[in-house]
Amino acid sequence: MDRDEAMRTLSASFLEYDSGSKGYLTRHELRAVHLAVFGWNPSLLELDAMLPKKPRGAARMELPELCNLLVPRLCTQDFDELVR
Secondary structure (H helix, E strand, O other), X not given: OOHHHHHHHHHHHHHHHOHHHOOOEOHHHHHHHHHHHHOOOOXXXXXXXXXXXXXXXXXXXXXXXXXXXXXXXXXXXXXXXXXX
16 A cells, blocks of 8 residues: 555544544544554554643544554555455
8 A cells, every 4th residue: 555545544534433523533533443444453552652642631643643653554564464
């Protein structure tokens, strides 16, 4: 998958799972995006490591942060090696 295709995939997933169109994903929404895109649920520890630390303890991720984090993973993932 190339970078542009990965960006489109993540953007579409972000918009689909951003309930209420708030402009960010909560921990639960991020887990749903990860499951939809990669096919597996990250653990709570993995989610905490992915979510940037915000003031006042608000754990949320905006689209640019999501793309910066997951586009490299999508680009290097070998879809022929996935086990179904």
